[in-house]
Amino acid sequence: xxxxxxxxxxxxxxxxxAEGNRxxxxxxxxxxxNIMAAPGAGKTSVILRTMAGLxxxxxxxxxxxxxxxxxxxxxxxxAASAVVQxxxxxxxxxxxLVADMIHVALERMPLDELDVVLIENVGNLLCPAExxxxxxxxxxxxxxxxxxxxxVKYAVIYADADAVIINKSDLTPYVDFDMNRFTRAVRNINDxxxxxxxxxxxxxxxxxxxxxxxxxxxxx
Amino acid sequence: MHExxxxxxxxxxxxxxxxxxxxxxxxxxxxxxxxxxxxxxESIQFYFDTMCxxxxxxxxxxxxxxxxxxxxxxxxxxxxxxxSREWICPACASPEVTIEGGRExxxxxxxxx
Numbered sequence: 001x002x003x004x005x006x007x008x009x010x011x012x013x014x015x016x017x018a019e020g021n022r023x024x025x026x027x028x029x030x031x032x033x034n035i036m037a038a039p040g041a042g043k044t045s046v047i048l049r050t051m052a053g054l055x056x057x058x059x060x061x062x063x064x065x066x067x068x069x070x071x072x073x074x075x076x077x078x079a080a081s082a083v084v085q086x087x088x089x090x091x092x093x094x095x096x097l098v099a100d101m102i103h104v105a106l107e108r109m110p111l112d113e114l115d116v117v118l119i120e121n122v123g124n125l126l127c128p129a130e131x132x133x134x135x136x137x138x139x140x141x142x143x144x145x146x147x148x149x150x151x152v153k154y155a156v157i158y159a160d161a162d163a164v165i166i167n168k169s170d171l172t173p174y175v176d177f178d179m180n181r182f183t184r185a186v187r188n189i190n191d192x193x194x195x196x197x198x199x200x201x202x203x204x205x206x207x208x209x210x211x212x213x214x215x216x217x218x219x220x
Numbered sequence: 221m222h223e224x225x226x227x228x229x230x231x232x233x234x235x236x237x238x239x240x241x242x243x244x245x246x247x248x249x250x251x252x253x254x255x256x257x258x259x260x261x262e263s264i265q266f267y268f269d270t271m272c273x274x275x276x277x278x279x280x281x282x283x284x285x286x287x288x289x290x291x292x293x294x295x296x297x298x299x300x301x302x303x304s305r306e307w308i309c310p311a312c313a314s315p316e317v318t319i320e321g322g323r324e325x326x327x328x329x330x331x332x333x
Contacts, residue, residue, distance in 0.1 A: 001333050004241055009326045010229050010251075095222050126258040127222045130325075152305065156256055159319050188307065188315045191294060 014131055017099035021134025028111035031217040034133050037141035039123030042167040044072045045200035046141055047118050051079045053210030061114040063105045065097040065122045082109045096127035129157035143168040145175045148182035159189045170199040223263035231271050233327055238276045246277040248331035254287045256322035290321030
C-alpha cells in the first residue's frame, strides 16, 4: 500500500471548459450574462424587460436552463434573435447549468450575429454558485418577498455577483424587506456588486440596468 | 443534485492518476471539501458506490476532510475563522469581509497498491 498525492480540483474540467466558452464569446464580442435566482424571483421577466430595453439596436441570444419545461423558452422566443433551451432533467447536473451545457448551446447559436447572450440559470441559489460557465457577468436577482436575509444564507452566490437586481420593488410596502439591510448584507461579503432595484411590473429601474449592460458591452 | 457530475469528474481524475502511476487498485481516496460549498459527501459517496464498479477504484473508501470557512477582514486585514454564521472580525468588529477559504473541492491523495 502506498500513497499518491494528487491535489487536483474536482471542478478543474468545468473551469477549463468555461475558459474555452469565454474565449469563444470574447472572439465574437458577445457580452454574456449568467442570470441566477431562486425560483419565482423573476428571471424570465427580467430577461424580457432586458431584451425590450436593449432592442432594436442590440442582437440578443438567450440560453434557457430549466429542469424540464420549455415554458420560459417559449416566452422569450418571439423577442430574441436566437434561443437555445437546455433541459437539465436527466443530465448529470439537474440543479444548475454547467460549462459543458453552455459549450453545446453556443455551438447552436449564430454568435457572429449576436451582441449579448443572456443565460437563464436553473432556479436555485446554491448549485449555480459552484459552476463557472465562462460568462462575463454574474448577476443575482433577489425579489423583495424573499426577505432581506438571503445574502446571509446564500453567501457564496452573492459574494461572486457583479450585479444584484432587487426585483418586485413595487411590493416593498407589503413585505418585510429592508433595502438598506439587504444591500449592507451583500456589501459585507462583496465590495464590487452594483445594485439595481427594479420592478418588472412597473418598469422601475429597468433603464438603469439596461444602461449598465450597454456600457459593459461597449467597453468589452 | 449536482453530486452526480462531480462524482464522474472525481472518478475520471482517479482513473487517470492511477493509470499514470501504473497501479491496479485504489483503496482510499481523500477529498477536501470546504464548508461553504453545497456539496454533500454522502451524495458523492452514494453515486461513487455505483460508478466505481469495474474501475480501478472499485470498492474504494472515500474520506472527506472539511475545511472551515476562512475570512479576511476588509478593514484591518485580519484572517479569521468565524465561530458561527455571524461574520464579524474578532480584531476590529467590522462585518466587511472577503471569503478566503471554505469553497475548496479537491482530491488530496489516494492510497493505492
